[in-house]
Amino acid sequence: AGRGKQMQPPPVKLRAIQLSLPIHQPSSLRERAVQDLIRQLSPEMIVVAAYGKILPQAILTIPPLGCINVHASLLPRWRGASPIQSAILAGDTRTGISIIRMEQGLDTGPIYLQESLDILANENSGELSKRLSILGAEMLVRAIPEIQSGRLSAQAQDEKLTSHAPILKKADGQLDFNQPASRLALQVRAFEPWPSSYFLWNDSRIVVREAYAVDTNDQSPGTLLEYNHYPAVSASPGLLVLSALQPAGKKLMSGDTFLNGAKDFRDGRITHTTKAGS
Template identity: 35%
Template sequence: MPNIIFMGTPDFSVPILKDLHEQYGVGLVVSQPDKPVGRKRVMTPPKVAAAAHELNIEVYQPDDIKDEAAMAVLESFKPDIIVTAAYGQILPEPLLQLPKYGAVNVHASLLPALRGGAPIHHAIISGADKTGITIMYMAKGLDSGDIITQRALSIQEEDDTGALHDKLSRLGSELLLETLPSIFEGSNERTPQDHASATYSPNITKEDELLDFDRPARQVFNHIRGLSPFPGAYTNLEDKRFKIYSAKLTGEKTTGQPGEILSVHDEGFLVATGDEKLLVMEVQLAGKKKVSAKKFIQNREDLIGRLLG
């Protein structure tokens, strides 16, 4: 069996780690350091580190993978291959050259489209009708290495980032396990990316989370589902942050002002956008729990006519 280092951090990487370990055995897991979580700031390991502990795999969590000490640890392990999936740090070139079978990455887009840290969010926000998984050799640039294999996945209108995240994680695991034998045999393809066609998907910022109801309903709808369930798209209501996690297109034209709460609906409430009414279905006012929009609007007739934003 090859000596494998797996590098990953969030939920996305967990099924990939588990399936890889079951098939080949993973000798070392490298993940980001523990972080404080919640109001009590409890130090909590990343999902991949927690999964590795459950699988009794050795875990290493350096602050900076480029440190000499970190490099010494990884060199001492003498990996045959490094497999990464949403690790969160750029690997230094000496590390990429260390394993005899190279360092390969499971990336959640059809490269060269959507290089970067948030390809799932940006695929939905942009209104793309498909995305996919790329298994690629890692290189010095951001997600710029040669492509080994790819598989496309259609994006359904009911998909939000959470649903698409889970589908791509499973697809990534399947494609990786299908691809690894050809890498070990030396029979795999290696296709350079068309760098001129590259697009990017930077990590989501607070500014990216803000909704703009002046835009057409479909763009607002894509924005909401592209940020659901994490981190959540927001607007403002009664001078408080108001997150919207779920909405539905109605196709009904509106004469209301963009952002105006128009009326109560069986499934929530209707709000005006730049062209059509949008049905808001799940919300969260700052300091409160996430609730259905129907429950939120009950006994709040005073909100009809108010402007979001």
């Protein structure tokens, strides 16, 4: 959805329209009619990118060269729906792209091609996603003819190295100031732009777009402070300094601008320092 929450066509659809290619957007691939349609198209290979669902076995067996997935992690690390966020949240310094042959399991298939890149300091998920999408596209263009020719074979994943990237919900973004400030800073990067990180102040949601951790702090978790003219919140341990934030219903602003307009922020407290259910 774009501005006004109106549905927007994905870039692949727009390009297909330009090329006068037929377009099908079924709500589910489990319907018999949809599966029959795909069989009638007789694809040699099916390519999946950022789909987020497991393909039914009836689809997996249609193309003779199989179904190929472009996954944004170094499998078997971070199988699942949020590989980019999970890599940043865990403090990984490298990630990458894996091109795999799909199986019934979630991201369990053998790997055709894998390449890595560094996660840059202070890089958030949105920024990393853009770099990975470029790498994935380049790798896919190289991999497809190699798979067609039989020159590229797939290698099984090492199950001992498996980790999982769960489906994220908006509620997952609530900052828990009983955690170390260093981890909260990773969360802000990992969850930007979605599901975003936030805390509640004066019954209002404050979304934190950029933040960094400072070791110095002798206050109890959730105490609101000022640090070098920027708002900060004490954690356990450390201090989370809020570089850029977005109060509910307002535009993105720098932390010092927010503090100038919120004089009562200093020396207050966040009462909900722990996520609901934790």
